[in-house]
Amino acid sequence: MKKALITLITTTLIGMLLLVALVATIDPFFHYHKPINNKSRFYNEIYQDPGIALNYTYDTVILGSSMTENFHIKDLAVYGEDAVKISYSGATTKDISNILGLIFSSNHNIKRIYIDLNDYQLCSFPDVNFTDIPSYLYDRNYITDVQYIFNKDVIYECLHQIISKEEYDIDYAFTWEEDDLFGADKVIEDFNSSHIDQAWIADNSIESKEALSRVKDNMNNILSIVAMHPETEFVFFYPPYSEAYWYDINRQNVLNDKITMLDLSMEELFKYDNVVVYMFMDDYDVISNLDNYRDICHFKPTINKQLLDYMHTENYKITKDNYLERLNTLKDYALNIDLFKD
Amino acid sequence: MVMLFNSYIFIFAFLPITFILFWLLKRLNLGKTSLGLLIVASFIFYGYQNINFMFLLAFSILINYGFYRLFKSKRLNFILRRLIFIVGIIINLGILVYFKYLNFITMNISALTGRDYTLHNIVLPLGISFYTFQQLSFVIDSYKDTVPNYGFIEYALFVSFFPQLVAGPIVLHSEMVPQFKATLKNKKPKLEHLYEGAQYFILGLSKKLLIADTLGRGVDWGYQNILFLNSISAIFIILGYTLQIYFDFSGYCDMAIGLGKLFGFNITQNFNSPYKALSISEFWKRWHMTLTRFFTTYLYIPLGGNRKGKLRTYINVLIIFTISGLWHGADWTFVLWGFLHGIVMVFERIIGFERLNKIPKFIRWGVTFGLINLFWILFRAETFLDATNILKRILHGGSGFILPDILNSMFSITDNIVYLWIFIIILLIVSLFLSIICINTEQIVSKNIIKIPYVIFLSILFLFSLINLSGVSAFLYFNF
Numbered sequence: 001m002k003k004a005l006i007t008l009i010t011t012t013l014i015g016m017l018l019l020v021a022l023v024a025t026i027d028p029f030f031h032y033h034k035p036i037n038n039k040s041r042f043y044n045e046i047y048q049d050p051g052i053a054l055n056y057t058y059d060t061v062i063l064g065s066s067m068t069e070n071f072h073i074k075d076l077a078v079y080g081e082d083a084v085k086i087s088y089s090g091a092t093t094k095d096i097s098n099i100l101g102l103i104f105s106s107n108h109n110i111k112r113i114y115i116d117l118n119d120y121q122l123c124s125f126p127d128v129n130f131t132d133i134p135s136y137l138y139d140r141n142y143i144t145d146v147q148y149i150f151n152k153d154v155i156y157e158c159l160h161q162i163i164s165k166e167e168y169d170i171d172y173a174f175t176w177e178e179d180d181l182f183g184a185d186k187v188i189e190d191f192n193s194s195h196i197d198q199a200w201i202a203d204n205s206i207e208s209k210e211a212l213s214r215v216k217d218n219m220n221n222i223l224s225i226v227a228m229h230p231e232t233e234f235v236f237f238y239p240p241y242s243e244a245y246w247y248d249i250n251r252q253n254v255l256n257d258k259i260t261m262l263d264l265s266m267e268e269l270f271k272y273d274n275v276v277v278y279m280f281m282d283d284y285d286v287i288s289n290l291d292n293y294r295d296i297c298h299f300k301p302t303i304n305k306q307l308l309d310y311m312h313t314e315n316y317k318i319t320k321d322n323y324l325e326r327l328n329t330l331k332d333y334a335l336n337i338d339l340f341k342d
Numbered sequence: 343m344v345m346l347f348n349s350y351i352f353i354f355a356f357l358p359i360t361f362i363l364f365w366l367l368k369r370l371n372l373g374k375t376s377l378g379l380l381i382v383a384s385f386i387f388y389g390y391q392n393i394n395f396m397f398l399l400a401f402s403i404l405i406n407y408g409f410y411r412l413f414k415s416k417r418l419n420f421i422l423r424r425l426i427f428i429v430g431i432i433i434n435l436g437i438l439v440y441f442k443y444l445n446f447i448t449m450n451i452s453a454l455t456g457r458d459y460t461l462h463n464i465v466l467p468l469g470i471s472f473y474t475f476q477q478l479s480f481v482i483d484s485y486k487d488t489v490p491n492y493g494f495i496e497y498a499l500f501v502s503f504f505p506q507l508v509a510g511p512i513v514l515h516s517e518m519v520p521q522f523k524a525t526l527k528n529k530k531p532k533l534e535h536l537y538e539g540a541q542y543f544i545l546g547l548s549k550k551l552l553i554a555d556t557l558g559r560g561v562d563w564g565y566q567n568i569l570f571l572n573s574i575s576a577i578f579i580i581l582g583y584t585l586q587i588y589f590d591f592s593g594y595c596d597m598a599i600g601l602g603k604l605f606g607f608n609i610t611q612n613f614n615s616p617y618k619a620l621s622i623s624e625f626w627k628r629w630h631m632t633l634t635r636f637f638t639t640y641l642y643i644p645l646g647g648n649r650k651g652k653l654r655t656y657i658n659v660l661i662i663f664t665i666s667g668l669w670h671g672a673d674w675t676f677v678l679w680g681f682l683h684g685i686v687m688v689f690e691r692i693i694g695f696e697r698l699n700k701i702p703k704f705i706r707w708g709v710t711f712g713l714i715n716l717f718w719i720l721f722r723a724e725t726f727l728d729a730t731n732i733l734k735r736i737l738h739g740g741s742g743f744i745l746p747d748i749l750n751s752m753f754s755i756t757d758n759i760v761y762l763w764i765f766i767i768i769l770l771i772v773s774l775f776l777s778i779i780c781i782n783t784e785q786i787v788s789k790n791i792i793k794i795p796y797v798i799f800l801s802i803l804f805l806f807s808l809i810n811l812s813g814v815s816a817f818l819y820f821n822f
Contacts, residue, residue: 004792005537011801019805047814132815146350146812153814156755 016150023149026158030055031137031148039161042173046130049086050138053102058084061103063096064116065089067239069174070301075308081112087174093121093221094129100225102138112233114311115222122261123211126218176294177301184290191244191296191339201252208254215261219268230274235311237278238262240287240303244296246334259331263323270320278311279318282330345390347543347597348551350811356387357601364605365531373526377495380605384504388469395467398437403498405433406477410497413484427485434481438474441466446672469508471669473501475636480515482640489515496522505601509594511612512632521607531606534790539603541787544804546596549783551807553773554590557582560744560752565722568731572742576735578766579748583722584715585773588617591630596783611784617777620706621698622686622713633669637662656691660684670721675729679720686713711778754813 024032028040030051042048053061060083062071069087076083088099096115103110136144148154226234249255262281269277286292286306292299310316318326345352360383367376389396409430412418418426439447441464480497483489492515500518501507564571564579571579592613602609616629626634642662648655660681667680690698698706723729749762752769756762 001792004797007797015805150808151812152809
């Protein structure tokens with residue numbers, strides 16, 4: 001029996017050590033190091049973004065919502081930027097500031113960070129962040145790593161990577177690029193799927209006004225980090241939502257609120273010397289072609305590339321000198337959209 | 343929340359530290375201190391996330407020991423003794439009623455009178471149903487003067503000992519305290535105890551994490567989406583819960599027994615293959631045996647048991663089981679669950695066991711198992727409406743195999759429907775086999791298997807259970 005007990009203890013300990021070795025080596029969430037080969041699958045932003053922020057080396061970051069998912073790193077490489085993409089779909093400004101904290105804690109000399117701004121971030125409650133995130137991946141505490149090492153889904157992913165021959169490129173991390181996702185029909189379908197009646201419009205417009213009071217604090221979540229890093233250039237951009245989006249905003253009677261939201265957020269941005277702002281909302285060629293989109297906001301990867309090119313040629317840059325005028329023109333445009341003209 | 347056995351902090355921190363310190367103290371011949379250590383550890387275990395629960399437990403221990411010493415002092419006359427006894431019962435039950443039943447009582451009064459008496463949320467201290475019963479048995483026995491001399495430390499450990507504090511078994515002072523005293527002089531753990539303890543703990547952990555929790559995810563989905571269930575899914579949800587509650591509860595008790603053994607103590611068995619029972623009467627001799635024992639000793643027999651004629655026996659049985667239902671949960675669904683078990687028990691007595699035993703075993707088993715499944719619905723459903731709805735779905739749900747949503751909630755390793763079907767069929771076959779045909783944990787451990795393949799198997803079970811403590815959530819945030 002002594003032999004049985006000792007065997008039990010030894011095999012269990014060896015098993016645990018093997019699991020530690022397995023997870024520490026394959027490390028599917030980059031908690032300890034960059035990938036050792038090209039077999040790392042990029043499939044869960046909340047679990048993988050902190051690892052990318054902490055363990056990759058880079059001097060440039062593209063950070064933001066699902067709008068950033070279709071950017072390709074190589075399109076920045078041509079401009080000499082050694083970049084990573086940290087897409088954080090559904091993030092609030094608090095989440096963004098958390099990730100910025102991780103970025104700066106592990107990499108020095110960050111030259112530039114591109115960040116997109118959207119409705120959802122600007123109107124959320126400023127103290128809200130993701131719930132139920134794997135905080136053990138966001139801290140540097142080895143004790144909490146038991147939840148990473150002895151984790152069935154992580155282990156399955158490790159084993160899967162060992163067995164499978166598939167290779168992945170971070171350039172295509174989190175992208176959605178299949179042609180059949182996009183098309184005007186999909187956009188109209190998305191537009192028609194929201195059920196809006198008078199009661200909803202009434203409630204929503206109250207909520208929409210209240211949200212404006214949160215814009216400044218939300219901007220502050222991010223800008224407080226911007227202020228701490230004058231050596232880094234922060235490029236904020238407002239991605240081009242389709243015409244259908246503006247038509248929808250108009251029929252909800254919240255167009256004024258949305259324009260005000262853009263106004264308020266820009267005012268905060270212009271206060272900083274290390275901030276450059278781009279607004280693509282009024283790229284009418286892009287936004288009027290519904291085939292560029294898969295729903296009322298999300299656009300094709302070709303548009304992402306186009307935006308990168310704009311940002312390197314100062315196209316659609318917006319400043320405190322021209323923002324009022326551009327917002328007004330945008331508002332007029334939105335009031336006159338005829339979505340169903342053909 | 344208390345600390346759970348099935349958690350990293352328990353397995354990697356609390357248990358190894360307590361184990362090492364305990365046996366170190368014993369090695370240094372500090373037997374009484376080692377018991378004190380277990381009390382401290384048990385309080386840490388219990389108060390881990392809610393320190394108020396700890397104070398309540400401490401209060402319960404102090405006051406009941408006070409009653410014990412009063413009774414022991416023999417300085418009370420008969421009337422005073424009786425009075426203190428009644429006060430003791432009232433205080434113990436009162437604590438239980440306040441924390442567990444007050445909301446239920448006020449809700450019912452509100453429903454009857456139309457006025458709202460509901461209070462703000464009273465948080466239920468975990469384990470209070472269990473340790474209240476242990477205290478009651480102690481107070482009653484103290485009053486009847488059947489308790490020998492117990493020191494405070496032994497008594498306090500009997501109530502608070504962490505393996506059985508939160509979910510039983512309901513141990514008797516006469517089972518535990520003599521052990522605490524007898525092992526004071528032991529300096530080293532017995533090898534058999536360690537090996538048995540490890541087996542019990544690993545088998546119990548696996549039953550809970552690998553079988554009960556997996557089934558539980560599917561059952562939870564089912565009860566949250568009753569109106570979407572097709573026939574097969576409804577049947578699966580019902581059977582799934584029957585299996586879940588067995589593997590969960592018996593698994594936890596296995597772990598409790600295993601932990602007791604690691605410290606050199608024997609904790610009473612609580613289960614004996616209940617789903618092998620051929621009658622509901624037999625079921626209750628195999629399910630939650632310490633509860634049956636408690637009710638028999640402290641309620642059934644004082645009410646007269648079966649010594650006051652048939653009709654009185656039937657009434658006693660119904661009373662016990664209705665109260666048992668209420669003990670399990672503060673809701674009418676639990677009361678009905680208990681009452682129905684009582685009705686069947688009475689029915690079996692009316693038919694008579696001689697006549698019953700003539701029926702083929704397979705039929706007796708089938709009817710018993712069927713009734714068990716049926717009655718568990720009331721236990722799990724939140725309302726009577728949910729219970730009837732899930733039964734209706736069997737008739738009206740329509741065809742199709744178990745819903746993919748149910749399967750996906752249970753197995754995260756794949757979303758390939760064919761693999762999911764294979765997994766669920768294997769899980770059902772294994773859990774039905776283990777609960778109905780196979781020998782149970784106690785029988786396995788008493789065989790004292792020391793062959794290496796078995797040991798390796800235990801090791802793998804443990805590791806597999808360990809990694810099931812964490813998973814990766816899929817976040818669905820594709821809006822902005």
